Every structure is written in C-alpha cells, then in structure tokens.
Amino acid sequence: MEEGKVTVRAVERALDILLCFTDANELTLTEIAVRVGLHKSTVYRLLASLEHKGFVIRDAESEKYKLGFRLWELSANLSQADDPAVVLLPEMERLRDMIGETISLYVRDGHERIRIQAVQSSQAIRRVAPVGVRLPLYVGASSKVLVAYADAEDRESLFSSPTWPVSIDQEAYERQLADIRASGFATSVEEREPGAAAVAAPILNRSGSMVAVLSVSGPANRLTVDKMKEHAAAIKDAAARMGKMVK
Amino acid sequence: MEEGKVTVRAVERALDILLCFTDANELTLTEIAVRVGLHKSTVYRLLASLEHKGFVIRDAESEKYKLGFRLWELSANLSQADDPAVVLLPEMERLRDMIGETISLYVRDGHERIRIQAVQSSQAIRRVAPVGVRLPLYVGASSKVLVAYADAEDRESLFSSPTWPVSIDQEAYERQLADIRASGFATSVEEREPGAAAVAAPILNRSGSMVAVLSVSGPANRLTVDKMKEHAAAIKDAAARMGKMVK
DNA sequence: AACACGGTTTCATTACGTGAAACCTATCGG
DNA sequence: CCGATAGGTTTCACGTAATGAAACCGTGTT
Numbered sequence: 001m002e003e004g005k006v007t008v009r010a011v012e013r014a015l016d017i018l019l020c021f022t023d024a025n026e027l028t029l030t031e032i033a034v035r036v037g038l039h040k041s042t043v044y045r046l047l048a049s050l051e052h053k054g055f056v057i058r059d060a061e062s063e064k065y066k067l068g069f070r071l072w073e074l075s076a077n078l079s080q081a082d083d084p085a086v087v088l089l090p091e092m093e094r095l096r097d098m099i100g101e102t103i104s105l106y107v108r109d110g111h112e113r114i115r116i117q118a119v120q121s122s123q124a125i126r127r128v129a130p131v132g133v134r135l136p137l138y139v140g141a142s143s144k145v146l147v148a149y150a151d152a153e154d155r156e157s158l159f160s161s162p163t164w165p166v167s168i169d170q171e172a173y174e175r176q177l178a179d180i181r182a183s184g185f186a187t188s189v190e191e192r193e194p195g196a197a198a199v200a201a202p203i204l205n206r207s208g209s210m211v212a213v214l215s216v217s218g219p220a221n222r223l224t225v226d227k228m229k230e231h232a233a234a235i236k237d238a239a240a241r242m243g244k245m246v247k
Numbered sequence: 248m249e250e251g252k253v254t255v256r257a258v259e260r261a262l263d264i265l266l267c268f269t270d271a272n273e274l275t276l277t278e279i280a281v282r283v284g285l286h287k288s289t290v291y292r293l294l295a296s297l298e299h300k301g302f303v304i305r306d307a308e309s310e311k312y313k314l315g316f317r318l319w320e321l322s323a324n325l326s327q328a329d330d331p332a333v334v335l336l337p338e339m340e341r342l343r344d345m346i347g348e349t350i351s352l353y354v355r356d357g358h359e360r361i362r363i364q365a366v367q368s369s370q371a372i373r374r375v376a377p378v379g380v381r382l383p384l385y386v387g388a389s390s391k392v393l394v395a396y397a398d399a400e401d402r403e404s405l406f407s408s409p410t411w412p413v414s415i416d417q418e419a420y421e422r423q424l425a426d427i428r429a430s431g432f433a434t435s436v437e438e439r440e441p442g443a444a445a446v447a448a449p450i451l452n453r454s455g456s457m458v459a460v461l462s463v464s465g466p467a468n469r470l471t472v473d474k475m476k477e478h479a480a481a482i483k484d485a486a487a488r489m490g491k492m493v494k
Numbered sequence: 495a496a497c498a499c500g501g502t503t504t505c506a507t508t509a510c511g512t513g514a515a516a517c518c519t520a521t522c523g524g
Numbered sequence: 525c526c527g528a529t530a531g532g533t534t535t536c537a538c539g540t541a542a543t544g545a546a547a548c549c550g551t552g553t554t
Contacts, residue, residue, distance in 0.1 A: 008261070011257050041502080041543080044502070288512080516534085
C-alpha cells in the first residue's frame with residue numbers, strides 16, 4: 001500500500017466509521033465492523049472514543065449507533081464559503097443560461113458519486129437531476145471523469161474492490177481514461193439512462209486536485225455531436241473558472 | 248484520570264482537534280497544537296489523517312486548516328428528529344410567548360454546559376442568550392440541574408476533578424442538589440451574572456434520563472419570588488412535554 | 495436446551511503512534 | 525543582508541498503547 005502522507009491508522013479507521021453513517025443513519029456495532037472490515041473489539045473501542053466525544057450516540061430505544069450532536073456544533077461553524085455546492089451555484093446558473101441544459105455537480109464518495117448540486121434546464125424536455133442522489137461510478141460521463149482524475153492508488157483500490165463490475169474490459173477502460181485526461185472532458189450517450197446524454201469535465205483547484213465534476217446533460221437527440229463539442233468547450237471553460245473559486 | 252470506557256487515545260486527540268473548530272474556523276497547525284496541548288509533529292500526523300478523509304482542508308490562500316466537506320455529507324444525514332435544539336424549538340417559542348422571558352436549552356459537556364438553543368424575550372430589558380456559548384457548571388440554575396440529575400458516579404468524578412472549585416461547601420451543595428431533585432427545578436439569582444435570575448428544570452425522556460435543561464432567565468428585578476414560582480410551574484410543565492418529544 | 499446475535503472484557507504481542515530534534519522555507523525587522 | 529521567528533515537514537529510537545483472538549455476558553429465538 002503506497003502512502004505519501006504520514007497518517008494515523010486508528011484515526012483513519014475511526015473516521016471511516018463515521019463515514020459509514022453517510023448512507024445509513026442507524027447501525028449496530030457488528031454492522032459497522034463488517035462495513036469497515038475490522039474486528040468487533042477494535043470497532044468497539046473506536047466507537048467508544050467517538051461516543052465519548054459526542055460524535056456518535058446510541059439511540060435509546062433502537063440501541064443502535066447514530067451520529068451525535070457534536071456534528072451539529074461543527075456544521076454550524078462550517079464556513080459555507082468552502083462548500084462547492086454553494087460557491088459554484090451562481091456560476092452553474094450562468095452556464096445553464098448560456099447553453100440551456102441541465103448542469104450538475106458531482107463529487108466522488110467511495111464507490112459512488114453524489115450529485116451535490118444541480119440547476120435545471122428550463123426547456124420543456126429536459127434532464128431532471130435531483131440533488132443528493134448517489135449514482136454508480138462505472139457509468140456516465142461524470143463517473144468517468146471522477147475515475148480518470150482520481151490518483152493512481154485510489155483507482156487501483158477501486159478496480160480491485162468487489163463492487164467494481166468484472167464485466168468491464170479493464171484494458172479498454174484504461175485507454176478511455178487516458179483519453180479523458182488528455183482531452184479534459186468525457187461524454188456519454190445513453191450510458192446510464194436511455195435517451196440521456198452528457199458531457200463532463202473536472203473542476204481542478206489551484207493545486208491541481210479535483211474538487212468536483214461539472215456536467216451538462218440533456219436528451220440525447222438534442223445533444224448532437226456538434227452540440228457536445230460546443231458544450232465540452234463551454235464546460236471546460238466554466239470548470240477552469242470554478243477551480244479558482246474553491247480550495 | 249478516571250476512565251470507565253476503553254477508548255483510543257489517538258482518536259480522542261483527533262476529535263479534540265476537530266472540536267477546536269467550534270470556536271475558530273481557521274487555525275494553523277501550531278495554534279491547534281497549543282490548544283490541544285500536543286506536540287507539533289503529533290498534531291501534524293493527526294491532521295494529515297483528518298485531511299486525508301476530508302474532515303479538514305487547508306484553505307488555499309490563508310494556508311490555514313478549516314473544516315472539510317465531509318462534515319457536510321454527514322450533517323446532511325443527521326436525523327434532525329433527534330436534535331433537541333431543533334425538535335424543541337417550537338415548544339420553546341410557545342413557552343417564551345407565554346411567559347415573555349428568554350428561554351434557553353442547555354446540555355452538559357464534560358465540565359461545562361453549552362447553550363444549544365435559545366429564544367429571546369421580546370421585552371426591551373431582557374436576557375440575551377447567544378446559542379453555542381459554554382458556561383461553567385458550578386453556577387447558575389441550569390448548572391445545578393445538570394449536576395443534580397447527572398448519575399452519581401458522574402457527579403463524583405466531576406467533584407473530584409481539578410476544575411471543580413474547592414471553595415464550594417460540598418456538604419451544603421449536596422443538600423441543595425437533593426432539594427432540586429425533590430422539587431424538580433432550580434433557581435438562581437445573580438449567581439453567575441449580576442442582575443440576572445433564572446429558573447431551570449430538567450428535560451427527562453421516557454426512559455428517565457436527562458436530555459437537556461430548560462431555563463427561563465431575565466432581569467432579577469422582574470423575576471420576583473412569586474414570578475419565579477409561576478415560571479417554575481410553567482417550565483416543569485413544558486419540560487415534561489418536551490421530554491416526550493426526544494429520545 | 496441450544497443457538498444466534500449483539501455487546502463487553504481480557505490478554506499477549508508487537509506494530510504503531512509518539513515526542514524530540516533537526517530541517518526547510520518563507521517572512522520580517524533592523 | 526543577516527539573524528530571528530513562525531509555520532510546516534521529515535526523521536528516528538523508544539516503549540506505550542492499539543490490536544485481534546478468544547472468551548464471556550445477556551437476551552431473545554428456535
């Protein structure tokens with residue numbers, strides 16, 4: 001396992017436990033142990049620490065663990081200024097008005113992506129994109145960008161994980177990712193949803209790491225090859241500007 | 248140092264670091280090191296872990312550390328239904344409208360209490376109670392309730408801790424706590440702040456454990472003995488109702 | 495009764511987290 | 525221009541403290 005940063009194992013494990021609660025809001029100790037792949041007693045001790053500091057609590061009746069009040073305190077202090085979903089919204093609206101299609105913003109979360117922001121096209125036929133949904137990482141333009149711009153070791157662990165479809169021709173897929181990195185955007189036509197097409201580009205901050213992925217999506221029959229090219233240019237341009245707005 | 252729970256040192260330290268950001272939203276590594284009382288390199292490693300998991304980030308321009316986007320994800324999943332500060336707010340407003348004084352909600356946090364919610368009296372002369380402040384646990388009506396209803400061993404460790412004022416006559420104090428438990432409320436007149444008085448009662452959930460403490464506070468000259476009695480009745484009533492609303 | 499399923503405790507082992515100290519790179523002030 | 529300061533990073537030897545296995549406890553469930 002390649003590192004690069006000097007981290008503290010116990011802490012990372014504890015944080016992994018916290019992150020379990022992004023897609024489940026009540027878990028038992030053993031469920032958590034399975035999720036993070038650690039021994040019961042290890043999880044027990046880590047949870048005890050998290051509980052002691054108020055980051056998790058045990059629900060009185062269900063006897064299960066859930067997130068604690070400490071996170072309220074912290075999230076109250078989260079400077080909204082750093083949340084891409086907030087900062088980039090105006091810019092996304094500008095882009096939407098310019099090209100007239102639905103604009104989405106995704107971040108990767110483990111083996112999925114989350115749509116953290118979206119502005120809807122105002123056209124009658126349009127892509128409807130609810131905020132907050134989780135989508136698989138192996139289909140769609142945004143997914144491909146998220147994977148293409150992940151760091152190497154991260155990608156490796158993704159591909160070797162049991163959630164990654166074995167049906168994918170890894171050879172061809174890698175070539176596709178290389179193309180995406182070269183061109184700076186990805187496209188998809190009816191990959192995830194029939195009748196839908198999309199163009200996506202990474203938002204890279206000043207230090208060059210990916211903050212999120214921006215996408216234009218709409219009905220496939222409106223997103224012709226020419227239109228896609230136009231959109232790709234527009235979205236790359238917007239993404240570059242956005243990259244300067246976030247850490 | 249009395250324990251009682253098997254915790255993981257590194258994790259607790261990391262969480263302490265996170266908690267630094269409740270009262271400051273940008274900190275340098277060394278500032279953090281001072282706050283938590285650890286060596287630079289230790290904090291460095293813990294921060295690296297927190298950063299790696301997205302719980303803190305380094306601001307691009309200020310180069311300081313701040314809370315990361317991961318907390319957004321988590322707080323999105325915080326079941327609002329369990330946060331007393333949210334659930335009980337409407338009820339607190341009702342109470343405020345009824346008796347016309349500032350209503351506060353406190354929880355205990357180690358050797359302090361935190362005001363997790365407050366609704367302000369609309370009178371010209373009033374108690375102004377900002378949410379989020381931390382106050383000592385040895386003065387004020389709310390403090391006394393928080394201590395009185397803590398479990399015995401918890402109280403013991405509190406009293407034997409170095410932060411507990413030695414000046415307190417423990418004998419008399421214990422009697423006072425017993426009275427509070429008997430009557431179900433506590434009062435204070437100019438105990439913590441000159442000119443201010445308060446009445447406080449515990450919010451006990453169905454299983455009988457204390458969730459928070461509710462208090463009425465205002466200028467001492469308005470909170471006469473008679474008024475205090477009225478308020479005590481009102482607040483006990485409200486607290487009882489609230490106790491059924493939370494876990 | 496036997497079993498499964500959560501949580502808790504104990505214990506031996508050594509990996510891992512730790513603090514000190516050195517180092518690097520800026521920025522500041524005389 | 526040089527020394528000082530401050531913030532961050534790396535290295536290293538040491539010994540604690542985190543770990544996994546296994547046993548244990550309580551409570552349902554069959």
